[in-house]
Amino acid sequence: MAASIMNQVVRVRQLLWPDVRLMRCACLTNMRMASTVFALSSGQGKCGVAIVRVTGKRAGDVFTHMTHPATLPRPRLAALRHILHPSTGERLDRGLVLWFPAPHSFTGEDSCELHMHGGIAVISAVLSALGTLPGYTPAQPGDFTKRAFHHGKLDLTAVEGLGDLIHAETEAQRKQALRQMEGALGELYESWRKTILHCRASLEAYIDFSEDDNIELGVVSDVDIRVQGLVEEMKRHLADGRRGERLRSGLQLAILGQPNVGKSSLLNTIIQRPAAIVSPVPGTTRDVVETVVDLGGYPVVVCDTAGLRKTTDVVEKEGVRRALAKAQQADIAVVMLEARQVLQAIKAGDFKWDNYLMKHFTQMGILGDQQNTSDSNDKMIVLEWLSSNSYVTLVNKVDLICSEEDRRLLQTALADKCSLLSIKTEEGLGRAVQQVKELCAALCDVGMAENPTLTAARHRTHITACLNALTSILEPDNWSAVHQENYKCSPQCHHLTPYNIPLQPKESLTSEPMERQRSLLEQEGTILLAAHHLQRAATNLGHVTGHITSEDVLNHIFSAFCIGK
Numbered sequence: 001m002a003a004s005i006m007n008q009v010v011r012v013r014q015l016l017w018p019d020v021r022l023m024r025c026a027c028l029t030n031m032r033m034a035s036t037v038f039a040l041s042s043g044q045g046k047c048g049v050a051i052v053r054v055t056g057k058r059a060g061d062v063f064t065h066m067t068h069p070a071t072l073p074r075p076r077l078a079a080l081r082h083i084l085h086p087s088t089g090e091r092l093d094r095g096l097v098l099w100f101p102a103p104h105s106f107t108g109e110d111s112c113e114l115h116m117h118g119g120i121a122v123i124s125a126v127l128s129a130l131g132t133l134p135g136y137t138p139a140q141p142g143d144f145t146k147r148a149f150h151h152g153k154l155d156l157t158a159v160e161g162l163g164d165l166i167h168a169e170t171e172a173q174r175k176q177a178l179r180q181m182e183g184a185l186g187e188l189y190e191s192w193r194k195t196i197l198h199c200r201a202s203l204e205a206y207i208d209f210s211e212d213d214n215i216e217l218g219v220v221s222d223v224d225i226r227v228q229g230l231v232e233e234m235k236r237h238l239a240d241g242r243r244g245e246r247l248r249s250g251l252q253l254a255i256l257g258q259p260n261v262g263k264s265s266l267l268n269t270i271i272q273r274p275a276a277i278v279s280p281v282p283g284t285t286r287d288v289v290e291t292v293v294d295l296g297g298y299p300v301v302v303c304d305t306a307g308l309r310k311t312t313d314v315v316e317k318e319g320v321r322r323a324l325a326k327a328q329q330a331d332i333a334v335v336m337l338e339a340r341q342v343l344q345a346i347k348a349g350d351f352k353w354d355n356y357l358m359k360h361f362t363q364m365g366i367l368g369d370q371q372n373t374s375d376s377n378d379k380m381i382v383l384e385w386l387s388s389n390s391y392v393t394l395v396n397k398v399d400l401i402c403s404e405e406d407r408r409l410l411q412t413a414l415a416d417k418c419s420l421l422s423i424k425t426e427e428g429l430g431r432a433v434q435q436v437k438e439l440c441a442a443l444c445d446v447g448m449a450e451n452p453t454l455t456a457a458r459h460r461t462h463i464t465a466c467l468n469a470l471t472s473i474l475e476p477d478n479w480s481a482v483h484q485e486n487y488k489c490s491p492q493c494h495h496l497t498p499y500n501i502p503l504q505p506k507e508s509l510t511s512e513p514m515e516r517q518r519s520l521l522e523q524e525g526t527i528l529l530a531a532h533h534l535q536r537a538a539t540n541l542g543h544v545t546g547h548i549t550s551e552d553v554l555n556h557i558f559s560a561f562c563i564g565k
């Protein structure tokens with residue numbers, strides 16, 4: 001019986017792969033794969049050593065037409081050569097050359113590298129000379145990586161990881177990108193896809209052979225267990241608080257508060273330069289001032305905003321609107337207050353920090369009916385960072401509290417609830433900045449020891465669709481009522497094809513409506529429908545890794561690359 005199941009596995013694969021190959025072939029022709037491409041792969045401008053890469057069927061011509069001696073060097077070993085113009089024989093430079101015969105190269109094709117002196121004239125002369133070789137064309141952005149993808153050297157998640165590694169600006173981004181480039185995410189998704197294909201093959205075997213009583217007992221319950229396991233694993237994977245995506249794109253941090261509390265002063269202190277104008281005039285900042293900064297290894301877009309207050313000044317009003325919009329988009333907020341104002345409230349009696357803060361948020365228009373928007377979704381987002389405690393409250397200008405008694409009063413009332421500081425004297429500043437860094441780490445830390453984290457909205461969309469498909473098997477009630485009504489599985493319907501789903505419109509059904517609340521795997525007549533959902537699930541995973549993809553998606557992903565990569 002095991003053999004028959006294996007046959008089914010093979011059959012499903014045969015059914016799947018032609019489509020994948022077709023799509024890849026279409027991409028290959030689009031990619032001018034026949035040509036040999038070349039590009040400067042090191043940075044632009046003068047440098048000590050410049051590296052020119054060549055890849056394609058005729059890459060070896062570089063050695064026979066442009067180097068002296070004109071022989072192929074030993075694979076992957078550097079050789080010192082004169083680099084010559086192919087038509088005139090003029091010496092252009094002398095440098096190290098490397099030969100990577102297919103398939104043992106980055107692209108999977110014959111490739112070579114010329115390591116030469118990094119002068120602008122040298123680079124230009126060598127690139128022009130390469131352009132005269134028959135079948136050679138300059139590479140487009142991402143051409144080398146695209147070829148590596150098409151030759152199966154990298155899956156799409158690894159390609160994205162490579163792109164991220166090139167663009168990584170902080171330590172945490174570098175670690176995440178390196179892990180993804182090395183295939184951690186792709187391997188996880190591929191293992192899920194294989195499990196799903198295995199389940200699907202088992203179901204098909206069950207459908208084909210169950211009548212002969214010749215099938216192993218427990219095949220369907222084994223599928224049930226595997227699907228349940230995958231559902232749990234995917235739910236955990238998706239419930240990551242968007243850490244990977246945040247780490248990749250950078251956290252949005254909004255500094256919020258009433259006018260003159262020291263928001264711009266804080267921004268300037270964090271980034272160590274006077275990016276925002278600071279003045280004693282309340283309402284100085286009008287526009288949002290954004291700066292990207294590395295906070296404890298995490299990329300953070302720090303946004304200074306206009307002081308939040310009611311105003312009739314048209315320009316300031318616009319500033320307040322922009323500040324509130326930024327507050328709604330932010331992952332983290334730093335809410336600033338003025339020490340004297342807080343002290344006044346404490347002295348007024350019956351001071352409760354939480355109540356005071358909520359009232360403050362309302363006064364500023366962040367909460368409640370003063371909010372400048374009627375869109376309830378926007379309101380939800382603000383409440384999200386509030387309710388998830390993704391904010392830090394800083395009470396600034398503590399230097400202006402001169403009396404010891406008042407200080408004690410402040411410290412007692414606010415103990416552990418917020419940070420007291422003075423940007424002017426730097427008292428408490430280090431601790432406050434540390435608090436902000438810890439919050440960033442809490443939102444971005446992807447825990448390198450655990451399973452890799454998804455890093456792009458594209459991944460989330462497809463994994464969610466995959467999870468929905470699997471959930472549709474275990475909990476058919478959760479599947480869209482429209483689908484349930486329009487399609488039902490006929491018990492007589494036996495032959496599965498991946499893209500020709502064996503479902504029949506409801507008009508043709510004679511069986512009773514499907515019993516709700518039961519897994520599709522528990523009912524004889526719905527096994528085929530379960531197999532269809534497994535196919536949907538596998539297809540979605542294939543979209544993430546690039547086993548199944550479209551040229552549009554590829555173009556979008558490869559557009560992030562530069563020439564020579």
Ligand SMILES: Nc1nc2c(ncn2[C@@H]2O[C@H](COP(=O)(O)OP(=O)(O)OP(=O)(O)O)[C@@H](O)[C@H]2O)c(=O)[nH]1
Pocket residue numbers: 257258259260261262263264265266277278279280281282283284285286305306307308396397398399400421422423424425
């Ligand atoms: N004494 C004292 N003054 C401060 C402190 N921090 C900032 N200031 C001063 O407070 C004034 C306002 O500072 P800003 O940073 O411009 O305040 P803001 O919140 O950006 O103000 P708006 O842009 O008007 O909303 C400036 O004169 C700063 O020098 C502090 O810790 N102590």
Ligand SMILES: [Mg+2]
Pocket residue numbers: 263264265276277278284285304305306307
């Ligand atoms: Mg300001």
